[in-house]
Amino acid sequence: MERAGRRSSFAVLMTKGALPGLLIAAAACRSDMAEWQQRLENPEVQRMAGVWSVGLLEDPSRLARGGGSTTGEIALTLNRERRSAPGVSAPPLLFGTYDVSFDSLGIAAGDFRGVPTVVASVRGDSVILEFAADSRLPVDLRGILTGDSVVGRWSTHRRAGVAAAGAFVLKRRR
DSSP states (O other): OOOTTOOOHHHHHHHHTHHHHHHHHHHHHHHHHHHHHHHHTSHHHHHHOEEEEEEEEEOGGGGGGSOOEEEEEEEEEEOTTOOOOTTOSSOOSEEEEEEEOOGGGTOOGGGOOSSOEEEEEEETTEEEEEETTTSSSOEEEEEEEETTEEEEEEEEEETTEEEEEEEEEEEEOO
16 A cells, blocks of 8 residues: 555656666567577587587596596586576586596596586587586586587696696497
8 A cells, every 4th residue: 555645666667767677678588598599409509418428538648647548427408597507607508417537637536526517518519518617627628529429628727737638539328
């Protein structure tokens, strides 16, 4: 109930022109989501959703300390809700989890914390995956999508520069 001389919040919004601004913002948000959905419908993005086997091989120059390769799995799903991820500037097109032990690559488990997350972006046939993007030592994979495989380079950096690097192959699990 309104007192005499006081207007409702809605009336104030209408007089100050805030409602048209809110309507424009809502329309822009719908437009953004429509654009986002269109990006998710890209065939290359769609092909990345699913379970992948991953193999990482450290560069030969770093093999002197022993080890040097590891394998595991990655599961990716489309980011239909356009959720953001810690440690990543823009919302990723895909996100998921991984089961990869980095110990043999000289990357200690203590460098990671929390749930093992992976985020991915796709531009044409180029794929970028970031393992543990919000950890002290994120691992980046950059490669080319061809058929049911992604082949490329991986690296992880400390303040002083590259901590470890090498080649990787992702293969879609059937």
